[in-house]
Amino acid sequence: MHILVLGAAGMVGRKFLERVAADGHIGGREVRMATLHDVVMPSAPAGATFACDCRASDFAMAGESARLIAGRPDLIVHLAAIVSGEAEADFEKGYRINLDGTRELFEAIRLAGGGYRPRVVFTSSIAVFGAPFHPKIADEFHLTPLTSYGTQKAIGELLLSDYSRRGFFDGIGIRLPTICVRPGTPNKAASGFFSNIIREPLAGREAVLPVSEDVRHWHASPRSAVGFLMHAATMDLSALGARRNLSMPGLSCTVGEQIAALERVAGPRVTARIQRKPDATIQGIVAGWPRDLDPQRAIALGFKAESSFDEIIKVHIADELNGSFAA
Amino acid sequence: MHILVLGAAGMVGRKFLERVAADGHIGGREVRMATLHDVVMPSAPAGATFACDCRASDFAMAGESARLIAGRPDLIVHLAAIVSGEAEADFEKGYRINLDGTRELFEAIRLAGGGYRPRVVFTSSIAVFGAPFHPKIADEFHLTPLTSYGTQKAIGELLLSDYSRRGFFDGIGIRLPTICVRPGTPNKAASGFFSNIIREPLAGREAVLPVSEDVRHWHASPRSAVGFLMHAATMDLSALGARRNLSMPGLSCTVGEQIAALERVAGPRVTARIQRKPDATIQGIVAGWPRDLDPQRAIALGFKAESSFDEIIKVHIADELNGSFAA
Numbered sequence: 001m002h003i004l005v006l007g008a009a010g011m012v013g014r015k016f017l018e019r020v021a022a023d024g025h026i027g028g029r030e031v032r033m034a035t036l037h038d039v040v041m042p043s044a045p046a047g048a049t050f051a052c053d054c055r056a057s058d059f060a061m062a063g064e065s066a067r068l069i070a071g072r073p074d075l076i077v078h079l080a081a082i083v084s085g086e087a088e089a090d091f092e093k094g095y096r097i098n099l100d101g102t103r104e105l106f107e108a109i110r111l112a113g114g115g116y117r118p119r120v121v122f123t124s125s126i127a128v129f130g131a132p133f134h135p136k137i138a139d140e141f142h143l144t145p146l147t148s149y150g151t152q153k154a155i156g157e158l159l160l161s162d163y164s165r166r167g168f169f170d171g172i173g174i175r176l177p178t179i180c181v182r183p184g185t186p187n188k189a190a191s192g193f194f195s196n197i198i199r200e201p202l203a204g205r206e207a208v209l210p211v212s213e214d215v216r217h218w219h220a221s222p223r224s225a226v227g228f229l230m231h232a233a234t235m236d237l238s239a240l241g242a243r244r245n246l247s248m249p250g251l252s253c254t255v256g257e258q259i260a261a262l263e264r265v266a267g268p269r270v271t272a273r274i275q276r277k278p279d280a281t282i283q284g285i286v287a288g289w290p291r292d293l294d295p296q297r298a299i300a301l302g303f304k305a306e307s308s309f310d311e312i313i314k315v316h317i318a319d320e321l322n323g324s325f326a327a
Numbered sequence: 328m329h330i331l332v333l334g335a336a337g338m339v340g341r342k343f344l345e346r347v348a349a350d351g352h353i354g355g356r357e358v359r360m361a362t363l364h365d366v367v368m369p370s371a372p373a374g375a376t377f378a379c380d381c382r383a384s385d386f387a388m389a390g391e392s393a394r395l396i397a398g399r400p401d402l403i404v405h406l407a408a409i410v411s412g413e414a415e416a417d418f419e420k421g422y423r424i425n426l427d428g429t430r431e432l433f434e435a436i437r438l439a440g441g442g443y444r445p446r447v448v449f450t451s452s453i454a455v456f457g458a459p460f461h462p463k464i465a466d467e468f469h470l471t472p473l474t475s476y477g478t479q480k481a482i483g484e485l486l487l488s489d490y491s492r493r494g495f496f497d498g499i500g501i502r503l504p505t506i507c508v509r510p511g512t513p514n515k516a517a518s519g520f521f522s523n524i525i526r527e528p529l530a531g532r533e534a535v536l537p538v539s540e541d542v543r544h545w546h547a548s549p550r551s552a553v554g555f556l557m558h559a560a561t562m563d564l565s566a567l568g569a570r571r572n573l574s575m576p577g578l579s580c581t582v583g584e585q586i587a588a589l590e591r592v593a594g595p596r597v598t599a600r601i602q603r604k605p606d607a608t609i610q611g612i613v614a615g616w617p618r619d620l621d622p623q624r625a626i627a628l629g630f631k632a633e634s635s636f637d638e639i640i641k642v643h644i645a646d647e648l649n650g651s652f653a654a
Contacts, residue, residue: 091493130569142469144488144570151489155482161471162478166418242457243471 001026002033002071006059006105007079009038011182012123014045015226016077021045026075027234037068038080060101065108072112075233076169077121078105084127085189087149098152106159110168120160120171121232124245126218126290128154128175136294139247146288157245164244172232172240174298177220177250177305181316190285194219197255198262198313201273204326210279213256216291220250220305221315231303239301249305251312252292261309265317266325328353329360329398333386333432334406336365338509339450341372342553343404348372353402354561364395365407387428392435399439402560403496404448405432411454412516414476425479433486437495447487447498448559451572453545453617455481455502463621466574473615484572491571499559499567501625504547504577504632508643517612521546524582525589525640528600531653537606540583543618547577547632548642558630566628576632578639579619588636592644593652 003026007013013036020031035053036042044052053071057064059080069076080101081087087094102122109118127150128143143154157173164171182195186207193210194217200207220228228248240246253261263271295303306312317325330353334340340363347358362380363369371379380398384391386407396403407428408414414421429449436445454477455470470481484500491498509522513534520537521544527534547555555575567573580588590598622630633639644652 140469142467143485145485146492146569148489148493151485154485158470158472158478158481158485162475165473166475242473 001029001031001074002035003031003075003077004035004037004068004071004073005042005077005079006037006068007081008036008042008054009040010079011184011222012179012225012229013038013042013077013079015222016229017045017048019226019230021048024049026230029074033071035068035071035073060097060104062104065101065105066111069105069108069112069118072116073118075119075121076105076109077229077233078102079123081123081153082149083189084147084149087152088147091148094148094152098149099155102152102156103159106163106168110163117167118169119233119237120169121229122156122160122171122173123229124153124157124173124175125150126175126177126247126293128157129290131288133290136292137247137290138294139297161242161244165242170237171244172237173245174228174232174303175245175247176225176228177218177248179222179225180219180312181221181320183222183316183320190282191289193282194255194258197274198258198316201262201270202266202313202317202321202325204273206273206275208275208277209255210277210282211255211286212278212283213259214254215283215286216252216254217286218250218252218290218293219309219312220248221312223315223319224250224305228303235302243297246298246301246303247293247295249295249299249303250293251306251309253309258309261313265310265313267327269327270325328356328358328401329362330358330402330404331362331364331395331400332369332404332406333364333395334408335363335369335381336367337406338511338549339506339552339556340365340369340404340406342549343556344372344375346553346557348375351376353557356401360398362395362398362400387424387431389431392428392432393438396432396435396439396445399443400445402446402448403432403436404556404560405429406450408450408480409476410516411474411476414479415474418475421475421479425476426482429479429483430486433490433495437490444494445496446560446564447496448556449483449487449498449500450556451480451484451500451502452477453502453504453574453620455484456617458615460617463619464574464617465621466624488569488571492569497564498571499564500572501555501559501630502572502574503552503555504545504575504620506549506552507546507639508548508647510549510643510647517609518616520609521582521585524585524601525643528589528597529593529640529644529648529652531600533600533602535602535604536582537604537609538582538613539605539610540586541581542610542613543579543581544613545577545579545617545620546636546639547575548639550642550646551632555630562629570624573625573628573630574620574622576622576626576630577620578633578636580636585636588640592637592640594654596654597652
């Protein structure tokens with residue numbers, strides 16, 4: 001099969017491609033060709049036995065989507081997006097990439113002709129939900145995003161459903177939890193501290209906690225995110241009916257529970273590296289975020305995430321730190 | 328004040344303008360100027376004391392929205408749409424008018440500059456909802472449209488919320504029930520029979536009922552629709568918070584209850600003009616439509632509809648038939 005990954009240079013894209021390279025197949029179908037695209041040049045995954053066509057461009061540019069699907073990929077994994085903070089800071093750029101880019105891609109598929117009907121896996125986000133919430137956000141809860149990013153993702157979901165219903169492609173949208181523990185260096189995203197307070201202490205460095213320990217949030221590991229993509233790429237989509245967008249499973253826990261898990265897994269010398277420096281701005285932003293979901297449909301359809309934060313930490317130590325940490 | 332009505336030649340647009348002409352003001356502010364737009368040339372309402380600038384064009388055409396708002400209307404009532412059946416039959420036209428046209432309008436307002444921030448009243452539809460439903464659709468139920476029209480309206484709602492949140496305009500979206508009794512001649516819309524079985528017998532003509540009498544649906548009169556628009560144009564929108572789109576109140580009743588009301592209001596000789604001719608296609612379409620809603624927010628915010636189908640029939644006789652009918 002031929003796959004196209006948009007957003008292939010991002011963290012989730014790279015991990016998905018590493019998994020594909022390791023497996024050599026997706027759902028039993030051998031991968032013979034991968035088109036990897038991002039705004040910066042993506043790298044072919046190490047050990048890939050399939051040909052990789054790596055491209056860097058602005059995918060919302062006129063005609064670009066048509067060029068990207070010219071090889072008629074069987075599976076399109078659409079991870080490309082301007083992230084939340086940037087889409088809020090730059091209104092036009094967010095709409096151009098996240099809405100127009102997504103629509104151009106869907107239009108290119110529709111207009112390709114010749115019976116072309118690929119599977120499209122679209123990553124949405126819990127940012128489609130906006131407070132006030134119920135304690136657990138149910139599958140039938142309405143989408144009232146409080147950011148332009150969340151708005152653009154919700155529109156992408158609606159388009160994906162309509163294009164799928166029309167038979168232009170076979171689409172599934174998956175709303176990812178916050179990915180934790182995010183590898184790499186601390187960034188300035190308001191959500192960064194959820195990962196920073198685990199990753200940095202495990203690396204022997206101090207981390208800042210800007211919110212109180214009773215803040216509750218919704219997490220899944222990078223490994224689970226790749227698992228969601230794989231399952232979305234291979235499952236029988238007829239089970240979805242007309243409702244093509246699903247909240248993914250995750251783990252709801254408080255920051256205090258994150259820290260307790262870190263102490264169980266790595267000991268008190270590690271958790272002592274967390275510095276509490278309350279930041280009213282970040283507290284305010286985080287207050288509007290989903291805390292817990294009840295993703296019954298996705299669970300019934302076979303999507304799986306971690307069941308404890310201890311497990312999320314152990315996945316990070318195994319996948320990113322070769323099994324060891326700075327005790 | 329200066330108002331702009333898009334879709335001014337349609338039934339709801341004409342009735343809204345007649346009401347504005349009769350009142351001479353909107354919420355106590357004298358109307359001095361009205362820009363009326365539609366794809367066919369709209370007419371100025373009889374008795375208007377304000378200047379009417381009537382225009383016909385394709386409002387989704389590049390630059391057209393900017394021209395339409397060049398006079399900086401204080402209130403924009405956006406009723407323009409390709410209707411459900413046509414948007415389903417002509418995919419590209421539906422998206423071009425209902426999505427691109429709406430977005431162009433919103434963009435024109437955003438880019439007008441100089442602190443321009445009009446009120447925008449956008450008519451959405453219960454077509455944003457798609458089966459399976461709960462017996463009553465609550466305000467927090469998710470939008471899973473089963474038509475391209477419903478998808479386009481749901482996207483319009485999301486854009487309206489985001490543009491309002493950003494402060495580009497002060498928007499409100501109102502999801503209209505099926506408007507009944509619709510004046511005019513029978514049309515081929517699948518929903519046409521809900522009005523036909525009342526309007527035609529009252530005019531002394533026979534009407535066809537293609538569904539069984541236990542079919543339940545959600546109705547409001549044209550007079551109520553105008554009342555919704557007036558209230559949306561004048562109410563304090565700060566009460567909406569970030570959730571700018573509301574299901575309007577209506578009346579849920581079965582076809583059997585419609586006919587019983589007609590018999591109470593007009594007698595058995597009138598209801599005898601209804602011919603039962605079951606049509607499996609129409610039965611199938613209607614099965615996917617909302618039957619009942621629980622629009623608590625709109626009611627709490629002061630929106631009002633009829634409380635019985637008898638009242639809906641009496642409104643039709645008063646407003647369309649000068650108080651009499653063919654007994």
